[in-house]
Amino acid sequence: MTHLLLSSHIWPDTATIISGRLYVGGCDVTELAADHATPLYLLDEATLRGAMRAYRVALARYYPGPSRVHYAGKALLNTAVAQIVAEEGLGLDVVSGAELLVARRAGMSMGQVHLHGNAKGEAELRRAVEWGVGAIVVDSLDELDRLASLTHGMERPQGVLLRVAPNIDAHTHAHIATGGATSKFGLPLESVGAAAARVFNAEGLRLLGLHAHIGSQIFEVDQIRATVGVLTREMARLRDTFGVELEELSPGGGLGVPYTADMPPTNIDAYAATLSDAVRVACVAYGLRPPLLTVEPGRSIVARAGVAIYRVVARKLGPDGALLYLHVDGGMADNIRPALYGARYTALLANRADAAPGPPVDVAGRYCESGDVLLHAAPLPSAVPGDMIAVAVAGAYTLSMASTYNLVPRPALLLAGGGAARLIQRRETEEDLLARDSAL
Ligand SMILES: Cc1ncc(COP(=O)(O)O)c(C=O)c1O
Structure with a gap:
């Protein structure tokens, strides 16, 4: 043998x-x-669970505040994968009503689910609100207005994160770069203040924090630091303008993985250390308390x-x-x-x-x-x-x-x-x- x-x-x-x-x-x-x-796809359970644990353990080790990991379901989602996500103590990011359905079928707590998307449908927003998702990640002022009327008069305000386009070039393939000022995703930096004001004025909404995702297959530490820098700067601005310090910061997912042997291995531990340090340093610089840090890896959890x-x-x-x-x-x-x-x-x-x-x-x-x-x-x-x-x-x-x-x-x-x-x-x-x- x-x-x-x-x-x-x-x-x-x-x-x-x-x-x-x-x-x-x-x-x-x-x-x-x-x-x-054939064709047939296999998922190695040990590798999948190992990557999920690596994220949780590393963030708990390095980040001075509370942290959580949301698996980005767009990478691969079905009921069994969502069950594993829940068993490993992760939350889930979904981008459609049907992905939300999968989360529910898997028995996930809806408070651990975030709804993303640049063009969410009315029915999808309604379902997310009715089922009580932890946060709706708002991508535009138009979406914010729709959500404000949908949640008007609700007893428990719906949590929202504002997705910001941080104007950072992810140095990745154009099809998976999402952080530029002209990207189809996210609020331009100039609109963040106006968006926050609308949330503060909407009685059915509660502004939890800011989110950005600059793209996928990211290998450069500088870009992680730059994303955190922009988000924390905006959080400080909102605090100075509105007197409110937001509780959550979500710098997205995007950690790159090797597809060929000549590429370096994914190092989740080093990523978590860099990210944690970036947030810690930026919070000190802006006089912010370390917020709840939510990361949203997809590829680096399920690809290998x-x-x-x-x-x-x-x-x-x-x-x-x-x-x-x-x-x-x-x-x-x-x-x-x-x-x-x-x-x-x-x-x-x-x-x-x-x-x-x-x-x-x-x-x-x-x-x-x-x-x-x-x-x-x-x-x-x-x-x-x-x-x-x-x-x-x-x-x-x-x-x-x-x-x-x-x-x-x-x-x-x-x-x-x-x-x-x-x-x-x-x-x-x-x-x-x-x-x-x-x-x-
Ligand atoms: C908002 C958001 N979060 C997280 C991810 C996950 O990215 P990745 O699979 O590269 O970790 C994506 C992917 O496109 C995304 O759009």
């Missing part, structure tokens, strides 16, 4: 290769793929816990007979990231991981777009139809962004741990796909 070493910062904590086969959570991935069909499994369906050779593409049974509809912003991934052959690497090959998705290429120049062993390709760091912004393009049912999701795998989201069926469809 041979054990092969995997990059521990790319693959789940429990991932191991035994006699050439990939195991996750003690389960033989090739067997799971045979039992559940996830592995996607595809089956090789066919090969395409070039005119010279060289292998050009491996065609697999999934692609951009279950993972849009490579097509959307050129994301790179790491892969291996789950059923023959110890085979010698062949020439680098592109792994093409099955969907009808030339841009549907999951991996470019992947150093995989020479694969044949039937081989299983396992893609690492596949937990975040994959299934949650999945579509039904070409009417291909969306994959199943298994939770693996202790040598067993539980189905936590079944594969979509053709009946599911046609259920909304009416004949003339």
